[in-house]
Amino acid sequence: MPTIIEKIFQQHSKDDVKPGNTIWLDVDLRTARDFAGAQVVKNLLENYDGNYIDDASKTFFTFDCNAPANTIGYANNQQICRKFARENGIKVFDVNRGIGSHVVMEEGLAYPGVTAVGTDSHFNILGAIGAFGQGMGDVDIAFVFKTGRTWFEVPPTVKVNFLGMPDARWSAKDLALLCVKELKGKVLGKAIEFYGEIVDKLSLAGRITLASMVTEMGCIIGFIPPNKEVIKFCRERSGKEIEAIAADKDAYYEAEIDIDVSNLQPLIALPGSPANVKRVADLPSIEVNSVFIGSCTNGREEDMEAAYNVVKGRKIAENVMAKVVPATREVWNYMLEEGIIKAMFDAGMIISHAACGGCASGQLGMTGKGEVQVSTSNRNFRGKQGDGDTYLASPETAAASAVAGYITEVDDL
Amino acid sequence: MIIEGRVWVIEKDGKLIDDIDTDMIYHNKYLHITDKKEMAKYAFSNLPGWQDFPQKARKGDIIIAGDNFGCGSSRQHAVDCFISLGIKAIIAKSFGAIYKRNAINSGLAVLECKDIDKARLKNGDIIEVDLENGEIKKDGKIVAKAKPMNPVQAAIYRAGNLFAYAKSFR
Ligand code: SF4
Secondary structure (H helix, E strand, O other): OOOHHHHHHHOOOOOOOOOOOEEEEEOOEEEEEHHHHHHHHHHHHHHOOOOOOOOHHHEEEEOOOOOOOOOHHHHHHHHHHHHHHHHHOOEEEOOOOEOHHHHHHHOOOOOOOOEEEEOOOOHHHHHHHOOEEEEOOHHHHHHHHHHOEEEEEOOOEEEEEEEOOOOOOOOHHHHHHHHHHHHOOOOOOOEEEEEOHHHHOOOHHHHHHHHHOOOOOOOOEEEOOOOHHHHHHHHHHHOOOOOOOOOOOOOOOOEEEEEEOOOOOOEEEOOOOOOOEEEHHHOOOOEOOEEEEEOOOOOOHHHHHHHHHHHOOOOOOOOOEEEEEOOEHHHHHHHHHOOHHHHHHHHOOEEOOOOOOOOOOOOOOOEOOOOEEEEOOOOOOOEOOEOOEEEEOOHHHHHHHHHHOEOOOHHHO | OEEEEEEEEOEEOOEEOOOOEHHHHOOHHHOOOOOHHHHHHHOOOOOOOOOOHHHHOOOOOEEEEOOOEOEOOOOOHHHHHHHHHOOOEEEEOOEOHHHHHHHHHOOOEEEEOOOHHHHOOOOOOEEEEEOOOOEEEEOOEEEEEOOOOOHHHHHHHHHOOHHHHHHHHO
């Protein structure tokens, strides 16, 4: 009996949806962001004569990676997309709007049961609201723009059960890091469904954090069955009567993995691999030069508030550069209205406009050789955020480390 | 569909490197480049020990890699740089899912072979790969067996790329 992904796929395909089968899938929402967007346009122009877009009302550009462009190359690529968009009646969420995968949720374009693709490897973040999202390369996306569909190998589903509830301080990021550590290598190419008291309690922001890091686990997507808050949000945003898609009671899972979370506490991934996860408390004293709070993983209102609660009334350490980047314009507005920006400014932080910011190389600073950065993003591969060493942690831990000047958790501040 | 070529075994200290991500294959600082020919010179330009790969590789070569090859971002550049270098196939223990699609769509043969390290291939060995049944041969002898291409994958490969395939398909 079908799992969540199999149900969504069956609603979007005439083919036999079974793990291992390659099916043709109808795609509801088709997007491209700035860097690969120009390649998508180029593919379309080179391979087809006019008639490039199957349905312009379902097709969008979202600029977030390098927004506003700070290299001529990016600026040119964005212009290529804008021109193509104008000529083909496609809406552009431009450099002032925020991270595309978040924008499509805020705009009500993605909601439970929808199929969506984008040129962003974290587009599977939509599993946070029970939608199927998938990052793809520019060839795939161009093909979807043109035809409205894509081929897809139906992945088997693995059920992850979280057992217990933590007593100590924890955040969704700590849960996500624990999952990367526990699941990496076990779920390559699979879909996941997350269950347990801890996920039922996760807010939308927390769900986004967890869902955003399944890419680092190597899996296709991680679904968190929507709760009332999520359904309410999606109904309001889309103006549609939405039902959550749930797996059948007797759904077939390829494997079930239990993860005990009762001892969950602040965690941190050491430079080089998101899976090299340790307890913050177990680290020796490590001096911090740079802190980045933001990204599609931790760029929501709640994340900003968590950092704010740590830094308000305090000053960050003198030798630390602390960069804050809200995921979207809505988050920015929230920070403005709640006084978060003022408090962070007073603490000595740099606050940038909504985008990917310091996550991919490009915006708001890179790290130099020998520099130590604590980042709330999802990847710490060599070179992704500069030549320095990047640790991954929650907004609380990142903010506490900024204040202390060395890596620390909030409770030890 | 049988291909033949000289191999590059992407290893360190005698062991295939796992988790080679898209930034190691094609660093994000070159992402603004849209001309595929220009991408060749950056292949593996951020993979320690392999930065000179573009100078060493020849047209028709085959790459042998470890687990989770191409994990990371969805950038097509990480596939295109190899195509423009003339790399004919990549055989890895496993691939990042997005990378695998990108390669298939662009007509670069990618084969998963869990036991490829047991074949004890060395740089410069010439191998023969049957894409449809997955057999990998050296000196006429089968040295490993990869997962055969699935029918959609084989059809796209035969057509040349996804766009060409779509024309015949629709
Ligand atoms: S914040 Fe980082 S990981 Fe997320 S979409 Fe932007 S560049 Fe990608």
